[in-house]
Amino acid sequence: MSAKIVRRGVFLIGIGAVLLLNNFALLDWDVWYDLLRLWPVILICFGLERLFRDSRLSGLTYLSPIVMALTFVGVIYYQGFSKEEYSGDFEEYDRELYHWSVEDEGACSAVRLDIDFGAGSLWIRSGEEALLSAKFDCDRDPPRCRYDVDEGVVSIKIRSEQKSVSLFSRKHHNDAKIEVSNKYPLDLSVDVGACGLDLDLSDLELTDFKLDGGVCDISLKFGDRAEHLRARIDIGVSDLHIQIPKGVGLKLIKDTALSSFDHRGIKLEKPSGSTYLSEDYSTAEKKIDIFLDAGLSSLAISSR
Known part of the structure:
Protein backbone atom coordinates (compact mmCIF):
# COMPACT_ATOMS: atom_id res chain seq x y z
CA MET A 1 0.00 0.00 0.00
CA SER A 2 1.47 3.34 -1.06
CA ALA A 3 2.12 6.22 1.32
CA LYS A 4 -0.33 8.32 -0.70
CA ILE A 5 -3.21 5.93 0.01
CA VAL A 6 -2.28 5.68 3.69
CA ARG A 7 -2.08 9.47 3.97
CA ARG A 8 -5.54 9.87 2.43
CA GLY A 9 -6.95 7.30 4.84
CA VAL A 10 -5.36 9.04 7.83
CA PHE A 11 -6.80 12.37 6.65
CA LEU A 12 -10.36 10.99 6.41
CA ILE A 13 -10.06 9.20 9.75
CA GLY A 14 -8.79 12.40 11.37
CA ILE A 15 -11.65 14.52 9.99
CA GLY A 16 -14.20 11.90 11.08
CA ALA A 17 -12.69 11.61 14.56
CA VAL A 18 -12.79 15.39 15.12
CA LEU A 19 -16.42 15.62 13.95
CA LEU A 20 -17.38 12.72 16.20
CA LEU A 21 -15.74 14.37 19.22
CA ASN A 22 -17.52 17.64 18.32
CA ASN A 23 -20.92 15.97 18.16
CA PHE A 24 -20.44 14.36 21.57
CA ALA A 25 -19.25 17.68 23.07
CA LEU A 26 -15.85 16.17 23.90
CA LEU A 27 -14.05 18.74 21.78
CA ASP A 28 -14.84 22.41 21.16
CA TRP A 29 -15.71 23.49 17.64
CA ASP A 30 -12.84 25.97 17.65
CA VAL A 31 -10.52 22.99 17.04
CA TRP A 32 -11.28 23.62 13.36
CA TYR A 33 -9.61 27.02 13.61
CA ASP A 34 -6.32 25.38 14.60
CA LEU A 35 -6.70 22.71 11.92
CA LEU A 36 -7.28 25.31 9.22
CA ARG A 37 -4.18 27.20 10.32
CA LEU A 38 -2.18 24.01 9.86
CA TRP A 39 -3.09 23.54 6.18
CA PRO A 40 0.62 23.87 5.12
CA VAL A 41 1.14 20.42 6.70
CA ILE A 42 -0.56 19.04 3.58
CA LEU A 43 2.18 20.61 1.43
CA ILE A 44 4.83 19.09 3.68
CA CYS A 45 3.24 15.66 3.22
CA PHE A 46 3.18 16.09 -0.56
CA GLY A 47 6.84 17.14 -0.47
CA LEU A 48 7.91 14.11 1.58
CA GLU A 49 6.18 11.75 -0.85
CA ARG A 50 7.75 13.35 -3.92
CA LEU A 51 11.20 13.68 -2.37
CA PHE A 52 11.66 10.00 -1.48
CA ARG A 53 9.29 8.31 -3.95
CA ASP A 54 11.89 7.27 -6.58
CA SER A 55 14.94 6.98 -4.34
CA ARG A 56 16.52 4.15 -2.40
CA LEU A 57 14.97 5.77 0.66
CA SER A 58 11.44 5.26 -0.66
CA GLY A 59 10.39 3.89 2.73
CA SER A 87 -14.92 29.86 35.22
CA GLY A 88 -15.79 32.75 37.44
CA ASP A 89 -15.23 36.47 37.20
CA PHE A 90 -12.39 38.34 35.58
CA GLU A 91 -11.12 39.55 38.96
CA GLU A 92 -9.82 36.04 39.63
CA TYR A 93 -7.17 36.54 36.95
CA ASP A 94 -3.79 37.95 37.91
CA ARG A 95 -3.63 40.24 34.87
CA GLU A 96 -4.40 43.84 34.02
CA LEU A 97 -8.04 44.55 33.16
CA TYR A 98 -9.59 47.22 30.97
CA HIS A 99 -12.88 48.97 31.76
CA TRP A 100 -14.88 51.24 29.49
CA SER A 101 -18.39 52.68 29.70
CA VAL A 102 -20.78 55.09 28.02
CA GLU A 103 -23.00 56.92 30.49
CA ASP A 104 -26.71 57.50 29.92
CA GLU A 105 -27.19 61.28 29.78
CA GLY A 106 -30.91 61.06 29.03
CA ALA A 107 -30.81 62.36 25.45
CA CYS A 108 -30.60 58.96 23.78
CA SER A 109 -33.36 57.58 21.52
CA ALA A 110 -31.60 54.45 20.18
CA VAL A 111 -28.27 52.61 20.32
CA ARG A 112 -26.18 51.12 17.54
CA LEU A 113 -23.52 48.73 18.76
CA ASP A 114 -20.86 47.40 16.38
CA ILE A 115 -18.44 44.82 17.82
CA ASP A 116 -15.42 43.42 15.96
CA PHE A 117 -13.99 41.02 18.48
CA GLY A 118 -11.61 38.62 16.75
CA ALA A 119 -10.72 35.53 18.76
CA GLY A 120 -11.57 34.85 22.39
CA SER A 121 -14.68 34.81 24.57
CA LEU A 122 -17.53 37.34 24.37
CA TRP A 123 -20.42 37.72 26.85
CA ILE A 124 -23.32 40.17 26.30
CA ARG A 125 -26.23 40.92 28.65
CA SER A 126 -28.68 43.72 29.36
CA GLY A 127 -27.93 46.42 31.90
CA GLU A 128 -29.87 49.24 33.56
CA GLU A 129 -27.46 52.00 34.56
CA ALA A 130 -24.99 52.97 31.82
CA LEU A 131 -25.75 52.87 28.10
CA LEU A 132 -22.89 50.41 27.89
CA SER A 133 -20.47 48.98 30.42
CA ALA A 134 -17.61 46.77 29.24
CA LYS A 135 -14.92 44.83 31.04
CA PHE A 136 -12.04 43.36 29.04
CA ASP A 137 -9.38 40.81 29.93
CA CYS A 138 -6.84 40.86 27.11
CA ASP A 139 -3.15 40.46 27.74
CA ARG A 140 -2.12 41.67 24.31
CA ASP A 141 -3.29 44.99 22.83
CA PRO A 142 -6.33 46.52 24.55
CA PRO A 143 -9.49 46.99 22.48
CA ARG A 144 -10.29 50.29 20.80
CA CYS A 145 -13.61 51.77 21.88
CA ARG A 146 -15.36 54.94 20.76
CA TYR A 147 -18.83 56.41 20.43
CA ASP A 148 -20.60 59.36 18.86
CA VAL A 149 -24.10 60.82 19.02
CA ASP A 150 -26.14 61.90 16.01
CA GLU A 151 -29.70 63.17 16.50
CA GLY A 152 -30.19 61.07 19.62
CA VAL A 153 -28.75 57.86 18.14
CA VAL A 154 -25.65 56.70 20.04
CA SER A 155 -23.27 54.73 17.81
CA ILE A 156 -20.76 52.61 19.74
CA LYS A 157 -17.85 50.76 18.15
CA ILE A 158 -15.64 48.22 19.90
CA ARG A 159 -12.62 46.78 18.09
CA SER A 160 -10.30 44.01 19.20
CA GLU A 161 -7.32 43.42 16.92
CA GLN A 162 -6.53 39.97 18.29
CA LYS A 163 -7.67 37.97 15.26
CA SER A 164 -6.09 34.70 16.38
CA VAL A 165 -4.94 32.85 19.44
CA SER A 166 -1.53 31.26 19.80
CA LEU A 167 -1.57 27.76 18.37
CA PHE A 168 -1.10 25.11 21.07
CA SER A 169 -1.00 27.79 23.75
CA ARG A 170 -3.61 28.93 26.22
CA LYS A 171 -1.48 31.70 27.75
CA HIS A 172 -3.17 34.52 25.86
CA HIS A 173 -6.68 35.72 26.59
CA ASN A 174 -9.14 38.00 24.89
CA ASP A 175 -12.30 37.92 26.99
CA ALA A 176 -15.02 40.53 27.36
CA LYS A 177 -18.17 41.09 29.37
CA ILE A 178 -20.48 43.74 27.94
CA GLU A 179 -23.73 45.08 29.41
CA VAL A 180 -26.04 47.16 27.19
CA SER A 181 -28.90 49.33 28.45
CA ASN A 182 -32.33 47.75 28.05
CA LYS A 183 -34.05 51.16 27.98
CA TYR A 184 -33.52 51.90 24.29
CA PRO A 185 -33.94 50.15 20.92
CA LEU A 186 -30.72 48.39 19.92
CA ASP A 187 -29.18 47.69 16.52
CA LEU A 188 -26.51 45.05 17.21
CA SER A 189 -23.78 43.86 14.85
CA VAL A 190 -21.17 41.32 16.00
CA ASP A 191 -18.18 40.17 13.92
CA VAL A 192 -15.93 37.53 15.50
CA GLY A 193 -13.27 35.02 14.53
CA ALA A 194 -12.68 31.87 16.57
CA CYS A 195 -14.82 32.74 19.55
CA GLY A 196 -17.02 31.49 22.34
CA LEU A 197 -20.21 33.58 22.38
CA ASP A 198 -22.75 33.82 25.19
CA LEU A 199 -25.38 36.33 24.02
CA ASP A 200 -28.41 36.77 26.27
CA LEU A 201 -30.45 39.35 24.36
CA SER A 202 -33.78 38.42 25.94
CA ASP A 203 -34.24 41.74 27.80
CA LEU A 204 -33.08 43.95 24.92
CA GLU A 205 -35.34 45.63 22.36
CA LEU A 206 -33.52 44.54 19.22
CA THR A 207 -34.35 46.36 16.00
CA ASP A 208 -31.75 44.52 13.93
CA PHE A 209 -29.21 41.78 14.62
CA LYS A 210 -26.23 40.63 12.55
CA LEU A 211 -23.69 37.98 13.52
CA ASP A 212 -20.68 37.14 11.36
CA GLY A 213 -18.43 34.46 12.81
CA GLY A 214 -15.76 31.95 11.96
CA VAL A 215 -15.29 28.89 14.15
CA CYS A 216 -17.59 29.53 17.11
CA ASP A 217 -19.44 28.01 20.03
CA ILE A 218 -22.58 30.16 20.25
CA SER A 219 -25.37 30.42 22.81
CA LEU A 220 -27.95 32.94 21.58
CA LYS A 221 -31.10 33.89 23.49
CA PHE A 222 -33.69 36.16 21.87
CA GLY A 223 -36.47 38.05 23.66
CA ASP A 224 -39.97 39.21 22.75
CA ARG A 225 -39.66 42.98 22.98
CA ALA A 226 -39.39 43.54 19.22
CA GLU A 227 -42.51 43.32 17.07
CA HIS A 228 -40.71 41.74 14.11
CA LEU A 229 -37.00 41.03 14.43
CA ARG A 230 -34.84 40.07 11.47
CA ALA A 231 -31.62 38.33 12.45
CA ARG A 232 -28.85 37.51 9.99
CA ILE A 233 -26.28 34.89 11.01
CA ASP A 234 -23.28 34.00 8.85
CA ILE A 235 -20.89 31.51 10.48
CA GLY A 236 -18.30 28.90 9.60
CA VAL A 237 -17.83 25.58 11.38
CA SER A 238 -19.76 26.28 14.58
CA ASP A 239 -22.03 24.95 17.29
CA LEU A 240 -25.11 27.21 17.45
CA HIS A 241 -27.85 27.03 20.09
CA ILE A 242 -30.77 29.48 19.78
CA GLN A 243 -33.54 30.03 22.34
CA ILE A 244 -36.86 31.58 21.27
CA PRO A 245 -39.58 32.80 23.70
CA LYS A 246 -42.83 30.86 23.68
CA GLY A 247 -45.55 32.58 21.68
CA VAL A 248 -43.12 34.23 19.26
CA GLY A 249 -43.47 33.12 15.63
CA LEU A 250 -40.29 31.80 14.02
CA LYS A 251 -39.19 31.81 10.41
CA LEU A 252 -35.87 30.11 9.63
CA ILE A 253 -34.28 30.44 6.21
CA LYS A 254 -31.09 28.41 6.04
CA ASP A 255 -28.70 28.42 3.12
CA THR A 256 -26.56 25.60 4.40
CA ALA A 257 -26.14 21.86 4.89
CA LEU A 258 -25.99 21.39 8.66
CA SER A 259 -24.16 18.55 10.36
CA SER A 260 -27.11 18.35 12.79
CA PHE A 261 -30.42 20.21 13.22
CA ASP A 262 -32.47 19.87 16.42
CA HIS A 263 -35.68 21.84 17.09
CA ARG A 264 -37.20 20.09 20.07
CA GLY A 265 -40.14 21.92 21.58
CA ILE A 266 -40.79 23.89 18.38
CA LYS A 267 -42.94 22.38 15.65
CA LEU A 268 -41.65 23.57 12.30
CA GLU A 269 -43.33 23.34 8.92
CA LYS A 270 -41.35 23.39 5.68
CA PRO A 271 -43.28 25.29 2.99
CA SER A 272 -40.22 25.45 0.72
CA GLY A 273 -36.81 23.87 0.38
CA SER A 274 -34.85 26.22 2.65
CA THR A 275 -37.61 27.84 4.72
CA TYR A 276 -39.04 26.62 8.02
CA LEU A 277 -42.03 28.18 9.81
CA SER A 278 -43.36 27.60 13.29
CA GLU A 279 -47.00 26.53 13.44
CA ASP A 280 -48.07 29.85 14.97
CA TYR A 281 -46.01 32.10 12.68
CA SER A 282 -48.96 33.53 10.73
CA THR A 283 -50.99 34.31 13.86
CA ALA A 284 -48.24 35.32 16.29
CA GLU A 285 -48.24 38.96 17.38
CA LYS A 286 -44.46 38.99 17.49
CA LYS A 287 -42.10 37.32 15.03
CA ILE A 288 -38.43 36.50 14.56
CA ASP A 289 -36.99 35.83 11.10
CA ILE A 290 -33.58 34.15 11.12
CA PHE A 291 -31.50 34.07 7.94
CA LEU A 292 -28.75 31.50 8.46
CA ASP A 293 -25.71 30.90 6.27
CA ALA A 294 -23.36 28.40 7.87
CA GLY A 295 -20.61 25.98 7.05
CA LEU A 296 -20.44 22.51 8.53
CA SER A 297 -22.31 23.54 11.67
CA SER A 298 -24.61 22.15 14.33
CA LEU A 299 -27.89 24.00 15.01
CA ALA A 300 -30.25 23.53 17.96
CA ILE A 301 -33.38 25.67 18.45
CA SER A 302 -35.48 25.52 21.61
CA SER A 303 -38.28 27.52 23.23
CA ARG A 304 -38.45 28.78 26.77
Whole structure:
Protein backbone atom coordinates (compact mmCIF):
# COMPACT_ATOMS: atom_id res chain seq x y z
CA MET A 1 0.00 0.00 0.00
CA SER A 2 1.47 3.34 -1.06
CA ALA A 3 2.12 6.22 1.32
CA LYS A 4 -0.33 8.32 -0.70
CA ILE A 5 -3.21 5.93 0.01
CA VAL A 6 -2.28 5.68 3.69
CA ARG A 7 -2.08 9.47 3.97
CA ARG A 8 -5.54 9.87 2.43
CA GLY A 9 -6.95 7.30 4.84
CA VAL A 10 -5.36 9.04 7.83
CA PHE A 11 -6.80 12.37 6.65
CA LEU A 12 -10.36 10.99 6.41
CA ILE A 13 -10.06 9.20 9.75
CA GLY A 14 -8.79 12.40 11.37
CA ILE A 15 -11.65 14.52 9.99
CA GLY A 16 -14.20 11.90 11.08
CA ALA A 17 -12.69 11.61 14.56
CA VAL A 18 -12.79 15.39 15.12
CA LEU A 19 -16.42 15.62 13.95
CA LEU A 20 -17.38 12.72 16.20
CA LEU A 21 -15.74 14.37 19.22
CA ASN A 22 -17.52 17.64 18.32
CA ASN A 23 -20.92 15.97 18.16
CA PHE A 24 -20.44 14.36 21.57
CA ALA A 25 -19.25 17.68 23.07
CA LEU A 26 -15.85 16.17 23.90
CA LEU A 27 -14.05 18.74 21.78
CA ASP A 28 -14.84 22.41 21.16
CA TRP A 29 -15.71 23.49 17.64
CA ASP A 30 -12.84 25.97 17.65
CA VAL A 31 -10.52 22.99 17.04
CA TRP A 32 -11.28 23.62 13.36
CA TYR A 33 -9.61 27.02 13.61
CA ASP A 34 -6.32 25.38 14.60
CA LEU A 35 -6.70 22.71 11.92
CA LEU A 36 -7.28 25.31 9.22
CA ARG A 37 -4.18 27.20 10.32
CA LEU A 38 -2.18 24.01 9.86
CA TRP A 39 -3.09 23.54 6.18
CA PRO A 40 0.62 23.87 5.12
CA VAL A 41 1.14 20.42 6.70
CA ILE A 42 -0.56 19.04 3.58
CA LEU A 43 2.18 20.61 1.43
CA ILE A 44 4.83 19.09 3.68
CA CYS A 45 3.24 15.66 3.22
CA PHE A 46 3.18 16.09 -0.56
CA GLY A 47 6.84 17.14 -0.47
CA LEU A 48 7.91 14.11 1.58
CA GLU A 49 6.18 11.75 -0.85
CA ARG A 50 7.75 13.35 -3.92
CA LEU A 51 11.20 13.68 -2.37
CA PHE A 52 11.66 10.00 -1.48
CA ARG A 53 9.29 8.31 -3.95
CA ASP A 54 11.89 7.27 -6.58
CA SER A 55 14.94 6.98 -4.34
CA ARG A 56 16.52 4.15 -2.40
CA LEU A 57 14.97 5.77 0.66
CA SER A 58 11.44 5.26 -0.66
CA GLY A 59 10.39 3.89 2.73
CA LEU A 60 10.65 7.43 4.09
CA THR A 61 7.58 8.40 2.03
CA TYR A 62 5.61 6.92 4.93
CA LEU A 63 6.71 9.93 6.96
CA SER A 64 3.84 11.69 5.14
CA PRO A 65 0.94 9.81 6.83
CA ILE A 66 2.87 9.85 10.11
CA VAL A 67 3.14 13.65 10.00
CA MET A 68 -0.55 13.86 9.08
CA ALA A 69 -1.54 11.61 11.99
CA LEU A 70 0.65 13.52 14.46
CA THR A 71 -0.98 16.78 13.36
CA PHE A 72 -4.47 15.52 14.17
CA VAL A 73 -3.35 13.91 17.44
CA GLY A 74 -1.51 17.08 18.49
CA VAL A 75 -4.43 19.42 17.82
CA ILE A 76 -6.94 17.09 19.51
CA TYR A 77 -4.69 16.70 22.56
CA TYR A 78 -3.99 20.40 23.07
CA GLN A 79 -7.59 21.41 22.40
CA GLY A 80 -9.22 18.66 24.44
CA PHE A 81 -6.83 17.89 27.28
CA SER A 82 -4.54 20.84 27.87
CA LYS A 83 -7.03 23.66 27.47
CA GLU A 84 -7.11 26.10 30.38
CA GLU A 85 -10.66 26.29 31.68
CA TYR A 86 -12.23 29.62 32.60
CA SER A 87 -14.92 29.86 35.22
CA GLY A 88 -15.79 32.75 37.44
CA ASP A 89 -15.23 36.47 37.20
CA PHE A 90 -12.39 38.34 35.58
CA GLU A 91 -11.12 39.55 38.96
CA GLU A 92 -9.82 36.04 39.63
CA TYR A 93 -7.17 36.54 36.95
CA ASP A 94 -3.79 37.95 37.91
CA ARG A 95 -3.63 40.24 34.87
CA GLU A 96 -4.40 43.84 34.02
CA LEU A 97 -8.04 44.55 33.16
CA TYR A 98 -9.59 47.22 30.97
CA HIS A 99 -12.88 48.97 31.76
CA TRP A 100 -14.88 51.24 29.49
CA SER A 101 -18.39 52.68 29.70
CA VAL A 102 -20.78 55.09 28.02
CA GLU A 103 -23.00 56.92 30.49
CA ASP A 104 -26.71 57.50 29.92
CA GLU A 105 -27.19 61.28 29.78
CA GLY A 106 -30.91 61.06 29.03
CA ALA A 107 -30.81 62.36 25.45
CA CYS A 108 -30.60 58.96 23.78
CA SER A 109 -33.36 57.58 21.52
CA ALA A 110 -31.60 54.45 20.18
CA VAL A 111 -28.27 52.61 20.32
CA ARG A 112 -26.18 51.12 17.54
CA LEU A 113 -23.52 48.73 18.76
CA ASP A 114 -20.86 47.40 16.38
CA ILE A 115 -18.44 44.82 17.82
CA ASP A 116 -15.42 43.42 15.96
CA PHE A 117 -13.99 41.02 18.48
CA GLY A 118 -11.61 38.62 16.75
CA ALA A 119 -10.72 35.53 18.76
CA GLY A 120 -11.57 34.85 22.39
CA SER A 121 -14.68 34.81 24.57
CA LEU A 122 -17.53 37.34 24.37
CA TRP A 123 -20.42 37.72 26.85
CA ILE A 124 -23.32 40.17 26.30
CA ARG A 125 -26.23 40.92 28.65
CA SER A 126 -28.68 43.72 29.36
CA GLY A 127 -27.93 46.42 31.90
CA GLU A 128 -29.87 49.24 33.56
CA GLU A 129 -27.46 52.00 34.56
CA ALA A 130 -24.99 52.97 31.82
CA LEU A 131 -25.75 52.87 28.10
CA LEU A 132 -22.89 50.41 27.89
CA SER A 133 -20.47 48.98 30.42
CA ALA A 134 -17.61 46.77 29.24
CA LYS A 135 -14.92 44.83 31.04
CA PHE A 136 -12.04 43.36 29.04
CA ASP A 137 -9.38 40.81 29.93
CA CYS A 138 -6.84 40.86 27.11
CA ASP A 139 -3.15 40.46 27.74
CA ARG A 140 -2.12 41.67 24.31
CA ASP A 141 -3.29 44.99 22.83
CA PRO A 142 -6.33 46.52 24.55
CA PRO A 143 -9.49 46.99 22.48
CA ARG A 144 -10.29 50.29 20.80
CA CYS A 145 -13.61 51.77 21.88
CA ARG A 146 -15.36 54.94 20.76
CA TYR A 147 -18.83 56.41 20.43
CA ASP A 148 -20.60 59.36 18.86
CA VAL A 149 -24.10 60.82 19.02
CA ASP A 150 -26.14 61.90 16.01
CA GLU A 151 -29.70 63.17 16.50
CA GLY A 152 -30.19 61.07 19.62
CA VAL A 153 -28.75 57.86 18.14
CA VAL A 154 -25.65 56.70 20.04
CA SER A 155 -23.27 54.73 17.81
CA ILE A 156 -20.76 52.61 19.74
CA LYS A 157 -17.85 50.76 18.15
CA ILE A 158 -15.64 48.22 19.90
CA ARG A 159 -12.62 46.78 18.09
CA SER A 160 -10.30 44.01 19.20
CA GLU A 161 -7.32 43.42 16.92
CA GLN A 162 -6.53 39.97 18.29
CA LYS A 163 -7.67 37.97 15.26
CA SER A 164 -6.09 34.70 16.38
CA VAL A 165 -4.94 32.85 19.44
CA SER A 166 -1.53 31.26 19.80
CA LEU A 167 -1.57 27.76 18.37
CA PHE A 168 -1.10 25.11 21.07
CA SER A 169 -1.00 27.79 23.75
CA ARG A 170 -3.61 28.93 26.22
CA LYS A 171 -1.48 31.70 27.75
CA HIS A 172 -3.17 34.52 25.86
CA HIS A 173 -6.68 35.72 26.59
CA ASN A 174 -9.14 38.00 24.89
CA ASP A 175 -12.30 37.92 26.99
CA ALA A 176 -15.02 40.53 27.36
CA LYS A 177 -18.17 41.09 29.37
CA ILE A 178 -20.48 43.74 27.94
CA GLU A 179 -23.73 45.08 29.41
CA VAL A 180 -26.04 47.16 27.19
CA SER A 181 -28.90 49.33 28.45
CA ASN A 182 -32.33 47.75 28.05
CA LYS A 183 -34.05 51.16 27.98
CA TYR A 184 -33.52 51.90 24.29
CA PRO A 185 -33.94 50.15 20.92
CA LEU A 186 -30.72 48.39 19.92
CA ASP A 187 -29.18 47.69 16.52
CA LEU A 188 -26.51 45.05 17.21
CA SER A 189 -23.78 43.86 14.85
CA VAL A 190 -21.17 41.32 16.00
CA ASP A 191 -18.18 40.17 13.92
CA VAL A 192 -15.93 37.53 15.50
CA GLY A 193 -13.27 35.02 14.53
CA ALA A 194 -12.68 31.87 16.57
CA CYS A 195 -14.82 32.74 19.55
CA GLY A 196 -17.02 31.49 22.34
CA LEU A 197 -20.21 33.58 22.38
CA ASP A 198 -22.75 33.82 25.19
CA LEU A 199 -25.38 36.33 24.02
CA ASP A 200 -28.41 36.77 26.27
CA LEU A 201 -30.45 39.35 24.36
CA SER A 202 -33.78 38.42 25.94
CA ASP A 203 -34.24 41.74 27.80
CA LEU A 204 -33.08 43.95 24.92
CA GLU A 205 -35.34 45.63 22.36
CA LEU A 206 -33.52 44.54 19.22
CA THR A 207 -34.35 46.36 16.00
CA ASP A 208 -31.75 44.52 13.93
CA PHE A 209 -29.21 41.78 14.62
CA LYS A 210 -26.23 40.63 12.55
CA LEU A 211 -23.69 37.98 13.52
CA ASP A 212 -20.68 37.14 11.36
CA GLY A 213 -18.43 34.46 12.81
CA GLY A 214 -15.76 31.95 11.96
CA VAL A 215 -15.29 28.89 14.15
CA CYS A 216 -17.59 29.53 17.11
CA ASP A 217 -19.44 28.01 20.03
CA ILE A 218 -22.58 30.16 20.25
CA SER A 219 -25.37 30.42 22.81
CA LEU A 220 -27.95 32.94 21.58
CA LYS A 221 -31.10 33.89 23.49
CA PHE A 222 -33.69 36.16 21.87
CA GLY A 223 -36.47 38.05 23.66
CA ASP A 224 -39.97 39.21 22.75
CA ARG A 225 -39.66 42.98 22.98
CA ALA A 226 -39.39 43.54 19.22
CA GLU A 227 -42.51 43.32 17.07
CA HIS A 228 -40.71 41.74 14.11
CA LEU A 229 -37.00 41.03 14.43
CA ARG A 230 -34.84 40.07 11.47
CA ALA A 231 -31.62 38.33 12.45
CA ARG A 232 -28.85 37.51 9.99
CA ILE A 233 -26.28 34.89 11.01
CA ASP A 234 -23.28 34.00 8.85
CA ILE A 235 -20.89 31.51 10.48
CA GLY A 236 -18.30 28.90 9.60
CA VAL A 237 -17.83 25.58 11.38
CA SER A 238 -19.76 26.28 14.58
CA ASP A 239 -22.03 24.95 17.29
CA LEU A 240 -25.11 27.21 17.45
CA HIS A 241 -27.85 27.03 20.09
CA ILE A 242 -30.77 29.48 19.78
CA GLN A 243 -33.54 30.03 22.34
CA ILE A 244 -36.86 31.58 21.27
CA PRO A 245 -39.58 32.80 23.70
CA LYS A 246 -42.83 30.86 23.68
CA GLY A 247 -45.55 32.58 21.68
CA VAL A 248 -43.12 34.23 19.26
CA GLY A 249 -43.47 33.12 15.63
CA LEU A 250 -40.29 31.80 14.02
CA LYS A 251 -39.19 31.81 10.41
CA LEU A 252 -35.87 30.11 9.63
CA ILE A 253 -34.28 30.44 6.21
CA LYS A 254 -31.09 28.41 6.04
CA ASP A 255 -28.70 28.42 3.12
CA THR A 256 -26.56 25.60 4.40
CA ALA A 257 -26.14 21.86 4.89
CA LEU A 258 -25.99 21.39 8.66
CA SER A 259 -24.16 18.55 10.36
CA SER A 260 -27.11 18.35 12.79
CA PHE A 261 -30.42 20.21 13.22
CA ASP A 262 -32.47 19.87 16.42
CA HIS A 263 -35.68 21.84 17.09
CA ARG A 264 -37.20 20.09 20.07
CA GLY A 265 -40.14 21.92 21.58
CA ILE A 266 -40.79 23.89 18.38
CA LYS A 267 -42.94 22.38 15.65
CA LEU A 268 -41.65 23.57 12.30
CA GLU A 269 -43.33 23.34 8.92
CA LYS A 270 -41.35 23.39 5.68
CA PRO A 271 -43.28 25.29 2.99
CA SER A 272 -40.22 25.45 0.72
CA GLY A 273 -36.81 23.87 0.38
CA SER A 274 -34.85 26.22 2.65
CA THR A 275 -37.61 27.84 4.72
CA TYR A 276 -39.04 26.62 8.02
CA LEU A 277 -42.03 28.18 9.81
CA SER A 278 -43.36 27.60 13.29
CA GLU A 279 -47.00 26.53 13.44
CA ASP A 280 -48.07 29.85 14.97
CA TYR A 281 -46.01 32.10 12.68
CA SER A 282 -48.96 33.53 10.73
CA THR A 283 -50.99 34.31 13.86
CA ALA A 284 -48.24 35.32 16.29
CA GLU A 285 -48.24 38.96 17.38
CA LYS A 286 -44.46 38.99 17.49
CA LYS A 287 -42.10 37.32 15.03
CA ILE A 288 -38.43 36.50 14.56
CA ASP A 289 -36.99 35.83 11.10
CA ILE A 290 -33.58 34.15 11.12
CA PHE A 291 -31.50 34.07 7.94
CA LEU A 292 -28.75 31.50 8.46
CA ASP A 293 -25.71 30.90 6.27
CA ALA A 294 -23.36 28.40 7.87
CA GLY A 295 -20.61 25.98 7.05
CA LEU A 296 -20.44 22.51 8.53
CA SER A 297 -22.31 23.54 11.67
CA SER A 298 -24.61 22.15 14.33
CA LEU A 299 -27.89 24.00 15.01
CA ALA A 300 -30.25 23.53 17.96
CA ILE A 301 -33.38 25.67 18.45
CA SER A 302 -35.48 25.52 21.61
CA SER A 303 -38.28 27.52 23.23
CA ARG A 304 -38.45 28.78 26.77
